[in-house]
Amino acid sequence: MAILETKHVTKNFGGLTALQDVSFALEKGEVMGLIGPNGAGKTTLINILSGAFHPSEGKVIYQGEDISRLKANLVNERGIARTFQVVRIFKRLTVLENVLTAMVDRGKDGPWRLVWGSFFRRACAFNQDRDACATADGLLASVGLLDYRDERAENLPYAMSKRLEIARALATRPKVLLLDEPSSGLNPAEQNEQIKIIRQINEQGISILIIEHVMKVIMDISHRLIVLHYGEKIAEGEPEAVYNDPLVVEAYLGGEGNA
Amino acid sequence: MAAKQKIWAGLGLVACLALPLIITDRYIQHLLVMSLIFVIFSSSWNLITGYSGQLNMGHAAFFGIGAYASALLALKLGVSPWIGMFLGGLLAAAAGFLLGIPALRLSGPYLAITTIGFAEILRLVAMNWVDLTRGSLGLYGIPPLPGFWGIRFTSELTFYYVALAAAAWALFCFRRITRSEFGLSLQAMREDEIGAESIGIGTNRYKLTVFTISAFFGGFAGALLAHYQRLISPDMLSLGETFQALTMTMIGGLGTLTGPVIGAVLLTFLSEGLRFVEDAVKMDVRLIIYGGLLIVTILFMRGGIMGLWERWRGRSAGDGEEA
Numbered sequence: 001m002a003i004l005e006t007k008h009v010t011k012n013f014g015g016l017t018a019l020q021d022v023s024f025a026l027e028k029g030e031v032m033g034l035i036g037p038n039g040a041g042k043t044t045l046i047n048i049l050s051g052a053f054h055p056s057e058g059k060v061i062y063q064g065e066d067i068s069r070l071k072a073n074l075v076n077e078r079g080i081a082r083t084f085q086v087v088r089i090f091k092r093l094t095v096l097e098n099v100l101t102a103m104v105d106r107g108k109d110g111p112w113r114l115v116w117g118s119f120f121r122r123a124c125a126f127n128q129d130r131d132a133c134a135t136a137d138g139l140l141a142s143v144g145l146l147d148y149r150d151e152r153a154e155n156l157p158y159a160m161s162k163r164l165e166i167a168r169a170l171a172t173r174p175k176v177l178l179l180d181e182p183s184s185g186l187n188p189a190e191q192n193e194q195i196k197i198i199r200q201i202n203e204q205g206i207s208i209l210i211i212e213h214v215m216k217v218i219m220d221i222s223h224r225l226i227v228l229h230y231g232e233k234i235a236e237g238e239p240e241a242v243y244n245d246p247l248v249v250e251a252y253l254g255g256e257g258n259a
Numbered sequence: 260m261a262a263k264q265k266i267w268a269g270l271g272l273v274a275c276l277a278l279p280l281i282i283t284d285r286y287i288q289h290l291l292v293m294s295l296i297f298v299i300f301s302s303s304w305n306l307i308t309g310y311s312g313q314l315n316m317g318h319a320a321f322f323g324i325g326a327y328a329s330a331l332l333a334l335k336l337g338v339s340p341w342i343g344m345f346l347g348g349l350l351a352a353a354a355g356f357l358l359g360i361p362a363l364r365l366s367g368p369y370l371a372i373t374t375i376g377f378a379e380i381l382r383l384v385a386m387n388w389v390d391l392t393r394g395s396l397g398l399y400g401i402p403p404l405p406g407f408w409g410i411r412f413t414s415e416l417t418f419y420y421v422a423l424a425a426a427a428w429a430l431f432c433f434r435r436i437t438r439s440e441f442g443l444s445l446q447a448m449r450e451d452e453i454g455a456e457s458i459g460i461g462t463n464r465y466k467l468t469v470f471t472i473s474a475f476f477g478g479f480a481g482a483l484l485a486h487y488q489r490l491i492s493p494d495m496l497s498l499g500e501t502f503q504a505l506t507m508t509m510i511g512g513l514g515t516l517t518g519p520v521i522g523a524v525l526l527t528f529l530s531e532g533l534r535f536v537e538d539a540v541k542m543d544v545r546l547i548i549y550g551g552l553l554i555v556t557i558l559f560m561r562g563g564i565m566g567l568w569e570r571w572r573g574r575s576a577g578d579g580e581e582a
Contacts, residue, residue, distance in 0.1 A: 050457065072456040081457070088454030090447045092514075101447045102458040104440040110461065111441055111468040118439030119432075172458050 002061075003028045003207050004049065004080065004176050009058035011044055011231075018044040020231040021058070026176065031198070031208045033222030033239065037251055040228040042211045043085055046178045049209070050082040051075030062176070077106070081174035083165040085181045085211075091154035095145055098153050098164055099136040102171035136171065143167045143197055159190040166197065170206075177201060179210040183217050195220055219243065227251065272427075279419045288415035294527040295422035296484050297507060299429045301519040303476035304504040309514035310437055311469045312449030313362055316501055317374030318477055320358070320381050321351040323496035325478025326485035327385065327392065330401040333486075340404050340486045347482035348475045355474020359467040366452075375498060382496035397492030404486050418487050425483055429476050434516055436472065445469055446514075499546075506549050510556050512565025521564050 002025035011019040019041045026032050034042050047053040049060060051072040060068045067075055076082075090098050107113055140146045143163040148156060153164060162182060169177060182198065183191045191214060198221055202208050212218040218225070218239070225242040227235040229251040235242050242248055279288050304318045329347035332338035338346065361373050385392045392398065404412040404421060412418050436442050448455045448462050456462055485491045494500070504519075507526050512518025526549075533545050560567050 052453065052457075071461070072453075073459045073461040076457060076459040084454070084457075088451045088457070090450035090454065092450055093443070093446055097443060097446075101440075101443050101455075101460075104444065104459075106459055106461070110464045111444070114439060114441035114444070115436060115468065115472065118435045118441060168458060 001028050002026065003063060004209075005061050006045075006049070006055075007059045007061065009045075009048060009055045009060065011041075011048060011053060012056045018231050019048070019055075019228075022228070022231070022233050023058075024226050024233060024236065026207055026209055027224075028207055029202070029205055030223045031202050031210060031221050033218040033225040034209055034211045034228065035213075035218060035225060036228035039230075040251075041231040042228055043180055044231075045228065046082060046180050046209070046211065049075075050080060050178055076172055076174075079173070079175040080178065081169035081172045081176070082178040083162070083169055083180055083182060085184065087158075087161045087165050089153045089156075089161050089164050089168065091152070093153055094150050095140065095153055095156070095164055096133070096136055096149045098168050099139055099171045100132060102168045103132055103136060139167045139170055142170075142200065144193070159186050159193075162186070162194070163197065166201070170201065174206060176207045176209070179208060179212075181211050181213065183212065183214050191217055275423055276420075279416050285415050288419055290527055290531055292415055292419050292422050292487060294524040295419070295426045296480050296487070297503065297523040297527055298426045298520050299476055299480035299483070300500075301504040301507040301511075301523050302429060302433055302516075303473045303480065304501070305508045305513065305515075305519045306433060306436070306445075306476075307469055307473040308505075309508060309518075310442060310449065311445040311466065313466060313469070314367055314371045315358075315362075315374050315470075315473075316371040316498070316505075317358065317376070317378035318473075318504055319496050319498065319500035320374075320378035321355060321474040321477030322481035322484075322500055323378075323381060323385065323491075323493070324351040324354050325481030326491045326495050327398070327481075328478070329482035330398050330485045330491055331391070333402045334398065334400070340402055340482075344479060344482040344486070347485075348479035351478020351481070352471045352475035355470040355472075355477075356467060358474070359470030362466050362470060363463050375501075378496055378498065378501065382493050385493035385496055392493070395493060397490060397494075398485075399490045401485055401489040401491065403489060412486075422483060422487070425479070429479070430516070430520070432476070437516060441465075441468075449514075502549070506553055508563075510552055510563050512563035515563075515565040518563050518565045525564075 005025035007023050009019055009022045010017065022045065034045065036042050044053065048055050051067065051070050051074065055068050059066050062078055062080060065078070067078060090101065093101070104114070137146060137149070140149060143166055145160060145163055145167060148160060153161065156164060166182065179198070183194045186194060195217055198208065198210065210218070210222065222239050224237060225239050226233055227242060227248050234247050234251060235245045279291060282288065300322060304315065307313050307315045325347035328350045329340060329343035332343040332346060333340050358374060358377050362370055365373055386395050406412055410417055412421055444455070444460050444465055448460060448465055452462055481495060507522035508519045509522070510526065511520065511522025530545055533548060537544055556563055562569065
């Protein structure tokens with residue numbers, strides 16, 4: 001059963017068409033790889049799925065609900081979390097605080113309830129809530145960041161900050177996780193670690209859409225692949241089949257003559 | 260650790276209570292009162308700019324709205340200043356909400372210009388609506404806070420305790436707010452707005468909320484000043500007042516609770532000290548020195564005095580924290 005799907009999504013930026021009539025479905029519990037040459041529209045697709053952009057045409061359907069027009073925070077509230085190609089962690093907060101922020105139950109009535117609540121509760125600071133901290137510690141442990149718990153996020157090495165972003169996304173208790181190049185800039189050992197982490201997340205039943213340039217990573221963990229080229233979907237299916245698809249080879253290598 | 264903190268807090272409170280009894284010089288007592296009022300004012304600015312990253316350069320607007328509202332309510336309608344102070348704060352909060360709306364679309368220098376414009380418009384209104392505000396002459400004869408139990412709040416000494424209670428209450432609120440999930444979300448928003456939205460923070464509502472809360476305390480501080488000085492002028496709405504809060508907070512430590520407190524006390528006394536220098540050189544050197552201090556702070560001690568303190572503590576603890 002599809003948990004998240006797009007129906008004929010087109011996205012124009014002025015005269016530039018970044019996505020052209022893209023339809024695909026992410027099945028519940030699967031890991032789907034999203035690949036394509038630079039500028040193919042992969043990140044645009046994730047931005048649309050996560051509510052950062054709204055499609056010019058077409059729809060995004062999540063569990064039967066049309067979420068095409070929802071803002072990013074509401075999309076996240078529904079159960080879709082994401083990471084960014086260039087990390088967007090909260091640099092001057094600690095690692096623990098990064099995760100705690102994402103765990104806050106924001107409810108329907110918004111920030112005033114949180115302000116009000118801050119005056120009427122026993123734990124007088126967010127980091128004194130034992131249960132929340134225990135949950136956050138668990139998440140940090142699952143991505144191997146527990147030792148860095150009280151470090152400021154800006155002091156983390158790059159690989160660690162990418163993992164922190166994953167932990168932060170998981171802290172919002174998502175059903176779907178959108179990963180935008182989780183292993184870019186990592187060395188091979190770190191990439192292997194990243195694959196392990198992503199697999200563990202998937203084993204908890206979270207469906208994953210992952211953009212990745214590192215072929216080893218993507219072939220290793222994806223159940224299925226889709227390929228974008230100049231904003232259009234040119235292939236979809238089993239990783240092996242897609243990898244050998246002549247259209248895909250041509251998109252990457254620029255045709256037989258130039259290979 | 261917590262017990263040690265409590266002892267220090269207790270000692271600090273006793274010191275604050277005893278201070279005007281030890282220092283009986285009325286001029287120094289006056290400076291202490293001014294410090295406390297500016298503790299509230301700069302801390303409230305710190306909430307918007309230091310914690311939420313919204314560059315608000317029109318904070319004087321709230322200061323002035325609170326002051327004029329409370330003063331006019333007392334003068335024209337006979338509202339008790341005790342109630343007027345809170346009404347002034349609430350009116351400032353409403354203005355804060357309004358100013359928060361453009362802040363949803365603007366950031367950085369654009370927001371700064373918009374907020375300066377807002378305060379400047381209000382200053383011009385106060386200058387020119389002579390029937391109501393007496394223009395640049397300002398309002399005088401503002402009633403003092405009504406006394407009770409035989410205590411009158413017209414002397415520096417008694418008003419000091421009112422200001423101390425007000426500052427303690429405001430700081431308690433700021434502490435609760437900044438250490439709550441709401442405060443944490445504000446800081447997340449300051450660090451990365453898109454990142455914050457991706458984890459479910461509806462930044463628009465958070466911005467409006469923080470503008471409203473911060474404006475309330477800004478207005479409250481202004482009303483306090485109005486009933487202390489009993490004389491206010493449109494200068495309260497000028498960019499200079501906002502800069503006062505900015506300089507105090509930056510020098511003390513932006514985005515920390517203690518920073519604006521230290522900055523407010525330090526600069527209130529410093530600016531009075533400079534008055535003697537000004538008399539000597541016959542020049543308005545105060546703003547030049549403020550500017551110099553700001554530049555030094557930005558170049559050499561980004562976190563202000565609190566930043567230096569943290570760094571020093573980190574080094575002496577020897578846990579190898581980066582400098």
